[in-house]
Every structure is written in C-alpha cells, then in structure tokens.
Amino acid sequence: MPVMGNMSLKPEKKSGRRATRAKPRESGRRAAGASKLARWDKQYVWHPFTQMREWENDVPLIIEHGKGAWLYDEHGAKYLDGTSSIWVNLHGHRHRAIDRAIERQLRKVAHSTLLGAASPPSILLARELVRLAPKGLTRVFYSDNGSTAVEVALKMAVQYWRQQRPPRARRREFIRLDAAYHGDTVGSMSVGGQPLFHRSFQDLLFPTHAVPAPYCYRCPLQLRFPSCGTACLDPLEQILKRRRGRIAGVIVEPLVQAVAGMITQPPGYLARVRALCAKYDALLIVDEVATGFGRTGTMFACEQERVTPDLLCLAKGCTGGYLPLGATLATDRVYEAFLGTHDDRKTFFHGHSYTGNALGCAAALANLEVFKKEKTLARVRKRATLLRALLRSLAREPMVGDVRQCGLMAGIELVADGTRAPFPFAARMGDRVAAECRRRGLLIRPIGDVVILVPPLAVSERELRRMADILLAACRRVHETRRAPRR
Numbered sequence: 001m002p003v004m005g006n007m008s009l010k011p012e013k014k015s016g017r018r019a020t021r022a023k024p025r026e027s028g029r030r031a032a033g034a035s036k037l038a039r040w041d042k043q044y045v046w047h048p049f050t051q052m053r054e055w056e057n058d059v060p061l062i063i064e065h066g067k068g069a070w071l072y073d074e075h076g077a078k079y080l081d082g083t084s085s086i087w088v089n090l091h092g093h094r095h096r097a098i099d100r101a102i103e104r105q106l107r108k109v110a111h112s113t114l115l116g117a118a119s120p121p122s123i124l125l126a127r128e129l130v131r132l133a134p135k136g137l138t139r140v141f142y143s144d145n146g147s148t149a150v151e152v153a154l155k156m157a158v159q160y161w162r163q164q165r166p167p168r169a170r171r172r173e174f175i176r177l178d179a180a181y182h183g184d185t186v187g188s189m190s191v192g193g194q195p196l197f198h199r200s201f202q203d204l205l206f207p208t209h210a211v212p213a214p215y216c217y218r219c220p221l222q223l224r225f226p227s228c229g230t231a232c233l234d235p236l237e238q239i240l241k242r243r244r245g246r247i248a249g250v251i252v253e254p255l256v257q258a259v260a261g262m263i264t265q266p267p268g269y270l271a272r273v274r275a276l277c278a279k280y281d282a283l284l285i286v287d288e289v290a291t292g293f294g295r296t297g298t299m300f301a302c303e304q305e306r307v308t309p310d311l312l313c314l315a316k317g318c319t320g321g322y323l324p325l326g327a328t329l330a331t332d333r334v335y336e337a338f339l340g341t342h343d344d345r346k347t348f349f350h351g352h353s354y355t356g357n358a359l360g361c362a363a364a365l366a367n368l369e370v371f372k373k374e375k376t377l378a379r380v381r382k383r384a385t386l387l388r389a390l391l392r393s394l395a396r397e398p399m400v401g402d403v404r405q406c407g408l409m410a411g412i413e414l415v416a417d418g419t420r421a422p423f424p425f426a427a428r429m430g431d432r433v434a435a436e437c438r439r440r441g442l443l444i445r446p447i448g449d450v451v452i453l454v455p456p457l458a459v460s461e462r463e464l465r466r467m468a469d470i471l472l473a474a475c476r477r478v479h480e481t482r483r484a485p486r487r
C-alpha cells in the first residue's frame with residue numbers, strides 16, 4: 001500500500017500538552033531493547049513504499065502493541081491510528097470477539113488447504129459474504145490480499161469469455177480509470193494508472209484502455225457537476241463502442257478512488273458505468289478492497305448505487321484488520337462458464353497456498369458478527385457526519401484546496417495558497433503534515449500532497465475530534481513554516 005515517502009523525523013522531545021509519551025520513567029531497560037530493535041530493523045528489513053536510504057537515517061517508529069484506535073510504540077508513546085493500519089482495521093485493535101475467534105480456531109487447526117478439501121470457517125464465511133453482498137453475487141473465490149483478489153477477477157473475466165459458446169476469445173481487453181490503483185502485482189498494475197509506481201514496469205504490463213477519472217476538483221474536461229452530465233463517462237462509451245467485441249471488462253473502485261487521492265465520484269457515476277457495461281456486454285469488475293466492509297457507511301459501496309457487479313473484489317477490512325484474506329465474488333453467469341467435464345479443461349486454474357486460510361476466515365466471521373452486535377454501520381454514518389463537520393474548519397485553511405470524504409475515508413488536497421496549483425514534488429507538503437501529526441500523536445500516511453485520514457470504524461467521537469484537531473494544528477504549523485528549509 002502506497003505512500004510517497006518517509007520524512008526525516010526527530011525523536012519526540014516535547015512534553016506537556018503535545019506530548020503523548022505515557023511512561024517516560026520506563027525508558028531505561030525498554031529503550032535499550034528498542035535501540036537494538038531499531039538497529040536490526042535497519043539492518044534486515046526492507047520496508048514497503050519506503051525510500052530505505054531515508055529510513056536508515058531516521059528513528060524508526062516501532063509499534064509494540066495496540067488497543068482500540070490507539071497504537072503504542074516501544075517507549076510507551078501512544079498514537080491515534082489515523083490510517084487504520086493502512087485501511088484494514090475496523091473495530092479497533094485487540095477487539096475481544098475477534099481475538100477470541102482466532103484463539104478458538106487455533107485450538108482446532110490454523111490452516112488446511114481448499115485444494116481437494118473444505119473447511120468450516122471458509123464455508124461459513126462464503127455463505128455470509130454471499131448473504132451480505134449485492135444480490136446476484138453467489139460464489140466466493142478466496143485469495144490472500146487485494147492485489148490477488150483483483151488478479152483473480154481479471155483472469156476469471158478473460159477465461160469466462162474464452163469459454164462462451166461460441167468462444168469470444170477476442171474479448172480480452174480491459175478499461176480502467178485514470179489514476180486507478182488496484183494493487184502491486186503485474187496484472188493488477190496493468191489495470192492501474194499510477195505513473196510513479198508503475199513506470200519501471202511499463203514494458204511488462206498488458207495494455208489497457210484508460211478513461212478520465214471523475215476528478216471534479218481538477219475536472220479533466222474543465223466542466224462542473226451536475227451540469228456536465230458526467231461527460232467524463234462519454235469516453236467509456238466510445239471505447240466500448242469502438243472496441244465492440246474486444247472488451248472483457250471494466251474495472252472501477254466504487255464511489256471513491258482511494259489511492260488516487262480519495263477522488264470521490266459524483267452520484268450516479270457507478271450506476272452509469274454499470275448501465276454501459278450491460279449495454280455493451282462487458283463484465284463489470286468492482287474493486288471494493290478499500291471501500292468494502294462498512295468504510296463508506298454501507299457494508300459495500302455498490303449498494304449505494306444499487307449496483308451488482310459481475311465480479312467483486314474484497315480484502316483489506318475482510319478480517320477486521322487482523323489477518324490477510326482476499327475474496328473475489330462472482331455471479332452465477334460467470335461461475336457457470338467454468339463448469340464442464342475434466343476433459344473440457346474449463347477449470348479455473350488458479351489458487352494460492354493459503355487460499356481460504358482457516359484463521360483468516362474465522363477472524364472474518366467474527367468481524368461480520370461484530371458489525372451486527374455493535375451496530376457498526378449506524379455508528380459509521382454518525383461518525384461520518386461528525387467528520388464532515390470537523391473537516392469544514394480545515395477546508396478554510398489557505399493551504400487546503402479540496403476536502404473529499406466518503407464515509408470514514410477522507411482526503412485533504414494541499415495546494416499553494418489561494419490557487420489550485422500543486423506544490424512542487426520536492427516540497428513534500430503531505431509528508432510534512434504527516435510528520436507534524438506524528439509529533440502530536442496521530443499517525444497518518446499521505447498520498448503525495450493529499451493528506452489521508454482513515455480512522456478505524458470504531459473510533460469514538462472524542463478520538464475523532466482529537467484527530468481533526470491535530471490535523472488542523474499540523475496543517476497550520478506546516479503553513480507557517482512552509483518556506484523555511486526542512487529540518
């Protein structure tokens with residue numbers, strides 16, 4: 001999962017109001033261990049989406065434990081988890097019900113394969129996912145992360161068309177949005193549009209058709225919603241028409257393109273994509289890896305546009321942020337294209353060592369149970385309303401160009417004062433705001449100059465207010481010192 005880079009961070013030295021260091025007295029023995037760990041981290045670990053040269057010169061944040069919306073480093077300093085540990089945690093860290101479900105499963109078996117055998121947690125979870133997913137999605141194929149959930153959907157789509165009678169093997173092209181992000185494997189990168197992440201691999205990626213993202217703040221057509229009539233979708237129809245009989249599927253994130261910078265889609269957008277796919281008989285692949293499991297205020301974002309995709313990709317929040325688990329859901333229509341005799345060779349030849357992992361499925365079942373018990377969705381909607389109000393004061397800051405929110409995911413786009421001009425890449429304003437937040441006890445991870453806030457769904461009102469206060473203070477601080485050379 002992306003982020004641009006790590007900023008040089010001095011160890012926290014403030015005390016008093018801003019300090020979050022809970023137990024400075026304990027520092028003696030633990031700090032000695034900590035520095036050893038920090039040394040070994042730099043010596044042995046290669047961190048994702050991280051410039052390791054900078055990391056090596058930095059004091060690494062080593063999270064030792066967590067509780068609820070809080071994470072604690074090895075020195076005892078505590079931080080609000082403003083990224084939900086990169087968009088996966090839902091009900092807080094160390095939630096009793098999920099902890100227990102994993103412990104219970106552990107006493108039975110940690111893992112057994114789904115190749116040639118079944119397992120209770122994977123069966124029960126599949127049934128539950130089908131019950132909760134948009135009507136029409138009836139089959140669950142497991143994998144272990146978001147990239148593989150997308151990979152599986154792409155392969156299913158291509159093989160689906162090959163196995164039509166008569167075969168429609170020419171349908172093997174995909175349409176995706178500009179700035180799309182669907183994962184880091186070669187297939188999922190191919191349907192992505194993040195030049196910074198993908199440029200080294202361009203020659204490896206299969207070609208796809210890109211259509212404009214509905215980025216209203218920087219409208220690619222220089223129009224305004226709603227008078228534009230969502231004209232950015234016209235190119236989608238044009239490609240579907242021009243490449244008639246060659247498009248296997250259209251892949252989109254529903255309601256919000258998260259990694260693209262929380263680009264929220266205008267109402268009706270997804271439903272129109274659905275209608276166009278139906279009109280030109282292309283499969284609709286909806287990637288709910290970020291939006292799924294309550295993030296947007298409904299269990300799945302598709303529901304808000306009354307859309308059933310042909311393939312639905314899930315991961316991140318699937319286990320409540322406990323264990324890696326991905327799932328690709330398919331309709332009967334897709335599934336049935338794979339049925340035949342052994343000699344027909346119509347089998348979906350795909351699977352991972354840990355497909356349908358029992359611990360992961362048990363955690364996912366407990367996760368869904370918590371949604372019911374704690375009425376999570378109702379609370380998310382309440383918190384989302386509060387967050388909207390809290391972000392209003394942030395929107396008035398001179399450096400804030402646009403505030404975009406969908407449920408409990410928010411992006412704050414930083415721009416040079418009073419303009420829509422982006423800051424230079426080297427100014428790293430997003431990273432600077434994140435560094436200020438960390439000093440004040442909030443962990444966030446920006447995407448370029450879009451400051452991202454994705455709190456756990458279980459965040460309390462107080463915690464959410466605190467997150468917003470820290471964000472505001474950090475933005476002001478960075479604004480005041482923006483011309484000063486970075487420390």
Ligand SMILES: *Cc1c(COP(=O)(O)O)cnc(C)c1O
Nearest residue numbers: 001145146147181182183289290
């Ligand atoms: C995070 C993400 C992915 C990739 O998931 P991983 O588990 O990191 O491989 C794919 N699609 C979307 C929309 C995502 O947000």
